[in-house]
Amino acid sequence: MNQTSKKNSLLLLFGIGTSTFGDFIYLIAINILVLQVTNSAAAVAGLWIMGPIASILTKFWSGSVIDRSNKRNLMIASDIFRALLVAIIPFLTSIWLIYACLFFLSVARAFFEPTSMTYITKLIPQEQRKKFNSYRSLVTSGAFLVGPAIAGVLLIISSAKVAIWINAVTFIVSAIILFLLPNLEKNNSISHGNALSLTNLKQDWRHVLTFSKNSKYIVTIYAIAQFIMVIALGMDAQEVVFTQKVLGLSEADFGYLISITGIGHIIGSLTVSVFSKRLSIQQLMGIGYLMVAIGYLIYALSFSFTSVAVGFIILGYFNAFYNTGFMTFVQNNVPTDMMGRILSVFGTFQSFLQIALILLIGFTGEILELRYTIIIASVLNMVVSLALILLVYRPSRAIYFKETNELSN
Known part of the structure; x- marks a missing residue:
């Protein structure tokens, strides 16, 4: 693996790790916040419905956008969009507005995940993918273990709102790291001739x-x-x-x-x-x-x-x-x-x-x-x-x- 390829792999792993770490903090904090706002176990259960619903309504057409777009730029836009949505959640007092934000967060994730898979496949040479994926699994599992623990500490010393804002920061950090990675495609947006249509x-x-x-x-x-x-x-x-x-x-x-x-x-x-x-x-x-x-x-x-x-x-x-x-x-x-x-x-x-x-x-x-x-x-x-x-x-x-x-x- 040459130095450029190694640097890109490390940057990508750091970006994935940062975003995943923030996700696990957010996962704990959003449940606490919704319970504080509504005092309803049913409202908390409703959080788990947003993801699958958003996937069903989005994924049947999102792939057409992904394959016609610049992958790196689409991931950056998705991260920034998610950062803004997450940042405003603590200011909301209506459970329906919170659900709306969570729905659009899930829509953004439905774009980000297939896009990131495509970008990783293009960036990492075939003979290095197994090694990269093993490190990615290590980073994800580390975030899974440390994220909730950090969330618990934050909930003790501050509040669920602070924990959620930290997640917004991790999306911004991820977007910055993606910007530092190479742009693998010439097109920067969907071309007019390839615009999404029926x-x-x-x-x-x-x-x-x-x-x-x-x-x-x-x-x-x-x-x-x-x-x-x-x-x-x-x-x-x-x-x-x-x-x-x-x-x-x-x-x-x-x-x-x-x-x-x-x-x-x-x-x-x-x-x-x-x-x-x-x-x-x-x-x-x-x-x-x-x-x-x-x-x-x-x-x-x-x-x-x-x-x-x-x-x-x-x-x-x-x-x-x-x-x-x-x-x-x-x-x-x-x-x-x-x-x-x-x-x-x-x-x-x-x-x-x-x-x-x-x-x-x-x-x-x-x-x-x-x-x-x-x-x-x-x-x-x-x-x-x-x-x-x-x-x-x-x-x-x-x-x-x-x-x-x-x-x-």
């Missing part, structure tokens, strides 16, 4: 459909991996209820479990970073998905803090494996000129599925004992994970897991 939108969806037909293996791997993630999110949504109502653990115990998971993720990310040259993309995905599925099974079958902790440690540790492997697989096989459209269109279906599965697990938990619901979900997660692993290790598909430029991007 005709262009239909054409873009046809392109995604054509790619899906011509790249069935890539799409199948992506779809199954996202389905596994949705199952996991459905189980995660019931974690607090399961640990406290079913296992009888305290809020402090749950906090310890989250910390243990974060520590496991950091150690897992360090392991992947150190051994990234020795671990292939197939091994990262195979080991990662299998062990995470085992972690969820242990969690579902637990009857004590110790057994849950073992499951959570496994979850945290091996999350780093499959995250790095899957992200590298996508970057190496999805064309960068269509990546925004492909990820956004697939993200639309994922959001629908996410809402449906969270509601299904919640509804089933009202009919059956919650433990049985979680066991069924964890067994389904294991079956789907094994199916994915079999696909990943098919000898005839080994070309899709090469880490050099044998596959055209």
Whole structure:
């Protein structure tokens, strides 16, 4: 890796880390602020609906904008827009105005995430992506562990408002760092001929459909991996209820479990970073998905803090494996000129599925004992994970897991 490439990678990691760190502070603070404003648990629960709704209403067309825009400039604009929205939230006294801000924050995020994936893929050479993704996982897990802790300290010494404003600052810092990174495209905005229109939108969806037909293996791997993630999110949504109502653990115990998971993720990310040259993309995905599925099974079958902790440690540790492997697989096989459209269109279906599965697990938990619901979900997660692993290790598909430029991007 030459000095310029190394510098760009470090800058990008610092920007991602700063923004993610701020997000975790904000995540704690916004829940506290809404509870203070409304004194309503239902209002706090409403926070979690904004993201999926915004994704559904945005992602089916946002990819068309992303692929026609300058990626770096779009990310900078998204960061600045989010900084302004976050900064005004503490001044709002109406829950509906807060919800409106959160909705548009989710819209901005729906633009930022596929755009950043495309930009990273273009900036980082193919043979260096696995290493970069392992470091990115390390930065994210560090932010996951430190962010909430800092938020707790801020809530003690100041207020939720200050914590939220710090998040606004992190978006500005991220925008400045992105400005220092190279501009990889000549176009600075959407050209007049390529402006978003119904005709262009239909054409873009046809392109995604054509790619899906011509790249069935890539799409199948992506779809199954996202389905596994949705199952996991459905189980995660019931974690607090399961640990406290079913296992009888305290809020402090749950906090310890989250910390243990974060520590496991950091150690897992360090392991992947150190051994990234020795671990292939197939091994990262195979080991990662299998062990995470085992972690969820242990969690579902637990009857004590110790057994849950073992499951959570496994979850945290091996999350780093499959995250790095899957992200590298996508970057190496999805064309960068269509990546925004492909990820956004697939993200639309994922959001629908996410809402449906969270509601299904919640509804089933009202009919059956919650433990049985979680066991069924964890067994389904294991079956789907094994199916994915079999696909990943098919000898005839080994070309899709090469880490050099044998596959055209």
